[in-house]
Amino acid sequence: MAAPLRLKSTLALVTGGGSGIGRAICQRLSQEGASVAVVDVNIDSANETLGSLSCDVPGQEHVALTADVSRSESVSALMEQIQSRFSAPPRVAVSSAGITRDEFLLRLSEENFNTVLDVNLKGPFLITQAVARSIVSSGQNGGSIINISSIVGKVGNLGQANYAASKAGLEGFTKTAAKELAKFGIRCNTVLPGFTVTPMTDTVPQKVLDKVS
Numbered sequence: 001m002a003a004p005l006r007l008k009s010t011l012a013l014v015t016g017g018g019s020g021i022g023r024a025i026c027q028r029l030s031q032e033g034a035s036v037a038v039v040d041v042n043i044d045s046a047n048e049t050l051g052s053l054s055c056d057v058p059g060q061e062h063v064a065l066t067a068d069v070s071r072s073e074s075v076s077a078l079m080e081q082i083q084s085r086f087s088a089p090p091r092v093a094v095s096s097a098g099i100t101r102d103e104f105l106l107r108l109s110e111e112n113f114n115t116v117l118d119v120n121l122k123g124p125f126l127i128t129q130a131v132a133r134s135i136v137s138s139g140q141n142g143g144s145i146i147n148i149s150s151i152v153g154k155v156g157n158l159g160q161a162n163y164a165a166s167k168a169g170l171e172g173f174t175k176t177a178a179k180e181l182a183k184f185g186i187r188c189n190t191v192l193p194g195f196t197v198t199p200m201t202d203t204v205p206q207k208v209l210d211k212v213s
């Protein structure tokens with residue numbers, strides 16, 4: 001069955017759009033009529049996603065852009081590129097960019113703690129703030145911000161202290177953003193997927209895979 005065209009004339013920005021869950025989100029948004037800015041630190045994979053998007057609705061225009069969501073200069077440059085290319089701000093923003101650096105707590109390095117927090121928590125903060133600012137300054141309220149957390153943020157997981165902390169933090173962040181941004185008609189939600197086979201799960205050891213399958 002064809003997807004309903006609920007997002008006609010809407011620009012959607014998806015970070016981590018070059019792979020896995022983010023790529024599937026880009027594809028679905030495009031099927032529902034949105035123009036999609038596919039954002040990824042890896043421009044080749046973003047371009048691959050771009051080539052897979054539906055473009056059946058008049059006016060629909062997609063773009064692949066590179067940005068590192070953990071760096072504010074990179075997010076600012078991204079927003080400038082979007083502003084110069086599209087007449088309206090993104091009304092939908094999905095932060096799917098995420099990484100793992102799994103290690104048991106007793107061996108977890110400060111660097112691997114910080115890197116995961118920078119991408120998985122600071123990244124959605126920078127994107128949420130930048131997109132909300134662009135919506136508010138456009139003078140036309142309304143939008144939807146979706147941050148991809150994880151069930152691991154609720155229950156914890158062996159070897160993922162850094163990842164679990166980033167995803168639990170993302171929930172608290174998003175709940176607060178929802179309260180602050182409601183007055184601008186901007187809804188903020190987290191989605192908590194369970195185990196989903198993507199390139200991210202390639203590093204999961206076989207004995208762990210045996211338990212989830």
Ligand code: NAD
Pocket residue numbers: 015016017018019020021022039040041042045067068069070095096097098099119123148149150151192193194195196197198199200201
């Ligand atoms: P994935 O590895 O397939 O895709 C992640 C994408 O994020 C990649 O394209 C990568 O290049 C991009 N990325 C990484 N660092 C970035 C950065 N600094 N700036 C911009 N882009 C960056 O992973 P996935 O499985 O699709 O995961 C997507 C999201 O879903 C993540 O936030 C992940 O934590 C979450 N999640 C995944 C699962 C799962 O089982 N796969 C479960 C729960 C939650």
